[in-house]
Amino acid sequence: MTSVESRPPPTLDRRNALAWAAHRLFPNVRSGILTVILIPLLGYLAYRVFLFVAVNGRWEVVERNLTLFMQGTFPRDEQWRIVAQIVLLALAAGIGAGTASASAHDRAIEAGLPFTRSGSLDLIRRFWSVIGFVLILLYFASTTTPWLVAAGTVASFVVGLAARFLPTSWRNVGWALMALALVAGFQVVSGTSGRAWIISAVLVALGLLSVVSFEGLAKGWARLGGRTAVALGASAVVFLIYSNVVDPGVGWDAWSGLHLTLWVSALAIVLSFPLGLMLALARRSSLPALRGLATGYIELIRGVPLITLLFMGQFILVFMLPTGSNLSDISRAIAAMTLFTAAYVAEIVRGGLQSLPTGQTEAGQALGLAPPTTMRKIILPQALRAVIPAMVGQFISLFKDSTLLLIIAINEFLGVRSLVHAQADFRAVAHAETLVFAAFGYWAFSYAMSKESQRLEHRLRVGER
Amino acid sequence: MTTSEIFADATESKGEAVIEVDGVDKYFGDFQALEDINMRVGLQEVVVVIGPSGSGKSTLIRCINRLEKHDRGRIAVHGIELSDDVRNIQEIRRETGMVFQQFNLFPHLTVLENITLAPREVRRMPKKEAEDLAMEQLTRVKIPEQARKYPGQLSGGQQQRVAIARALAMRPKVMLFDEPTSALDPEMIKEVLDVMVELAEAGMTMIVVTHEMGFARAVADRVVFMSDGQIVEVGTPQHFFTDPREERTKLFLSQIL
Numbered sequence: 001m002t003s004v005e006s007r008p009p010p011t012l013d014r015r016n017a018l019a020w021a022a023h024r025l026f027p028n029v030r031s032g033i034l035t036v037i038l039i040p041l042l043g044y045l046a047y048r049v050f051l052f053v054a055v056n057g058r059w060e061v062v063e064r065n066l067t068l069f070m071q072g073t074f075p076r077d078e079q080w081r082i083v084a085q086i087v088l089l090a091l092a093a094g095i096g097a098g099t100a101s102a103s104a105h106d107r108a109i110e111a112g113l114p115f116t117r118s119g120s121l122d123l124i125r126r127f128w129s130v131i132g133f134v135l136i137l138l139y140f141a142s143t144t145t146p147w148l149v150a151a152g153t154v155a156s157f158v159v160g161l162a163a164r165f166l167p168t169s170w171r172n173v174g175w176a177l178m179a180l181a182l183v184a185g186f187q188v189v190s191g192t193s194g195r196a197w198i199i200s201a202v203l204v205a206l207g208l209l210s211v212v213s214f215e216g217l218a219k220g221w222a223r224l225g226g227r228t229a230v231a232l233g234a235s236a237v238v239f240l241i242y243s244n245v246v247d248p249g250v251g252w253d254a255w256s257g258l259h260l261t262l263w264v265s266a267l268a269i270v271l272s273f274p275l276g277l278m279l280a281l282a283r284r285s286s287l288p289a290l291r292g293l294a295t296g297y298i299e300l301i302r303g304v305p306l307i308t309l310l311f312m313g314q315f316i317l318v319f320m321l322p323t324g325s326n327l328s329d330i331s332r333a334i335a336a337m338t339l340f341t342a343a344y345v346a347e348i349v350r351g352g353l354q355s356l357p358t359g360q361t362e363a364g365q366a367l368g369l370a371p372p373t374t375m376r377k378i379i380l381p382q383a384l385r386a387v388i389p390a391m392v393g394q395f396i397s398l399f400k401d402s403t404l405l406l407i408i409a410i411n412e413f414l415g416v417r418s419l420v421h422a423q424a425d426f427r428a429v430a431h432a433e434t435l436v437f438a439a440f441g442y443w444a445f446s447y448a449m450s451k452e453s454q455r456l457e458h459r460l461r462v463g464e465r
Numbered sequence: 466m467t468t469s470e471i472f473a474d475a476t477e478s479k480g481e482a483v484i485e486v487d488g489v490d491k492y493f494g495d496f497q498a499l500e501d502i503n504m505r506v507g508l509q510e511v512v513v514v515i516g517p518s519g520s521g522k523s524t525l526i527r528c529i530n531r532l533e534k535h536d537r538g539r540i541a542v543h544g545i546e547l548s549d550d551v552r553n554i555q556e557i558r559r560e561t562g563m564v565f566q567q568f569n570l571f572p573h574l575t576v577l578e579n580i581t582l583a584p585r586e587v588r589r590m591p592k593k594e595a596e597d598l599a600m601e602q603l604t605r606v607k608i609p610e611q612a613r614k615y616p617g618q619l620s621g622g623q624q625q626r627v628a629i630a631r632a633l634a635m636r637p638k639v640m641l642f643d644e645p646t647s648a649l650d651p652e653m654i655k656e657v658l659d660v661m662v663e664l665a666e667a668g669m670t671m672i673v674v675t676h677e678m679g680f681a682r683a684v685a686d687r688v689v690f691m692s693d694g695q696i697v698e699v700g701t702p703q704h705f706f707t708d709p710r711e712e713r714t715k716l717f718l719s720q721i722l
Contacts, residue, residue, distance in 0.1 A: 359565060362569065366563035
């Protein structure tokens with residue numbers, strides 16, 4: 001393994017700016033000419049941007065509509081729900097980060113390697129774009145509430161980090177707590193009425209399935225039976241709780257703004273991944289019917305623009321579903337985005353599967369591993385690792401494609417602009433400020449995703465081999 | 466009967482037969498890779514298969530653990546006959562260790578995880594026990610200190626020894642070696658061959674496809690020469706290297722020795 005450490009240190013003295021300029025900007029005539037042309041051009045561009053942002057830009061339109069951009073037409077007297085959600089999600093993130101850090105620590109100790117815990121500075125470096133976006137929001141804030149929410153978010157994250165101190169044998173409990181905080185964070189806005197308990201029960205059951213391993217039982221079927229029983233029991237408990245605590249909440253037809261954008265994207269990403277994975281495996285199946293179905297689905301979806309799928313979701317899905325089932329517009333939009341992205345994820349995963357040498361499968365077979373085990377333990381970890389960049393790219397484009405929802409009359413982050421410019425005060429105002437603001441918001445989150453993907457790639461050492 | 470003729474027939478073996486191959490044909494499309502192969506390998510016997518490339522040596526041992534499916538004939542390992550039944554195939558693969566030319570270690574797992582994977586998943590061995598077993602096998606191939614590294618951090622010779630340890634951890638009855646030293650730099654060949662010699666001395670039943678004639682001479686109970694998908698000649702190393710009968714064998718030996 002050769003590493004970048006072997007690169008010689010820079011020989012230039014950084015303090016000597018003139019030498020640096022001569023060496024870097026004017027190494028030869030051609031580069032010198034380029035420098036002479038480009039530096040004034042870039043300077044002028046920077047000047048224009050500065051002029052727009054600091055002098056000419058009339059940011060009042062953003063300042064006065066900050067709440068609208070963030071939560072859209074969400075009922076104002078239910079606002080506490082969103083605040084509670086942010087705090088709960090921060091708690092979940094904290095617990096997750098704490099647990100992940102602790103288990104990384106365990107692994108390092110077991111392998112006899114040194115372990116350095118990443119500090120808060122590291123966190124800022126990873127998410128600086130989003131943090132910058134939040135700081136701008138706080139700058140625009142006219143009341144103290146956003147500051148309190150931000151402080152609460154940080155505090156709750158720090159509290160969650162305490163999960164690090166859970167003993168090793170409780171590691172899975174940390175993950176379960178994180179899942180619980182996530183579910184609670186979702187439900188505090190969406191309420192507990194209707195069929196909400198089904199989603200929660202499924203999540204809790206899945207969480208318990210992974211937490212409770214029943215290592216003590218020797219037989220595989222006994223373990224499976226025990227875990228299934230626990231999962232069913234948990235579902236029943238969730239149902240009981242939900243049938244006693246009825247809180248109508250705010251159905252997501254009333255959600256909008258950045259809040260909606262983030263949820264729609266997150267749900268579509270989380271749902272499209274397993275679906276895409278299954279499609280990729282089905283396309284490589286030895287059963288012709290399964291393979292044909294998967295291939296047909298993928299090729300059909302990839303041949304259709306997302307916007308047509310969204311329209312079909314709104315206008316045609318109604319006729320295909322059994323009468324009486326009234327899916328909300330947003331559910332249908334999420335379904336369309338999920339189905340669309342899954343086809344692309346499937347192709348990306350298939351590429352990863354094909355990139356592995358056949359020797360890997362053969363080695364698994366020769367050891368007597370069953371085909372599903374070979375897939376789960378040998379092929380998929382390597383294949384998925386290899387396609388992280390492509391997959392995150394797909395998810396980033398899904399995130400940005402969520403703007404298409406405004407065409408089917410759902411006011412997500414970008415769509416809120418039409419509400420803003422419908423206001424009497426801002427009807428005549430140019431659209432530049434709101435556009436720049438929205439663009440910056442999308443960039444902040446996309447860039448964070450991209451950075452995280454690079455980090456994950458580095459951590460899993462994709463480039464190695 | 467002189468010693469050079471004792472095992473002259475591939476269908477006889479020293480002691481009880483562990484691997485039985487009867488009348489096996491194998492086609493890749495129209496190309497016939499194996500033609501009427503008959504062979505027995507006895508308990509604790511070391512059989513070295515040599516021959517020019519494309520002669521079907523690798524295909525033969527890959528048929529034994531069903532990495533390739535033979536088209537005609539019968540193959541049995543330890544009395545279990547290979548059929549299309551998945552469980553049957555799994556059972557044979559558990560009894561048969563295989564070492565590949567390209568090592569085929571799992572690059573995303575540490576050396577220790579590479580070795581413990583199959584015992585844990587297939588034999589349902591607890592983690593601790595599997596790790597003890599893995600360390601035992603790593604000691605056997607003389608690299609216990611590399612247990613926590615990843616395959617990419619090891620030299621080719623070390624990787625191949627890990628591959629041998631990984632196969633041994635399933636406690637196979639038979640070991641199949643598919644040109645184990647062909648992808649190695651010359652200075653690393655010896656460390657792998659040494660491990661294989663020790664394995665043979667410990668009484669492991671082995672079929673080795675190789676171009677290492679020194680190994681064949683020193684360790685093999687029998688040498689099988691294959692050409693064009695057929696077994697051309699079989700004999701003890703002594704017979705084989707000093708007094709080959711068939712023209713094709715003589716030609717091959719004259720080319721490589």
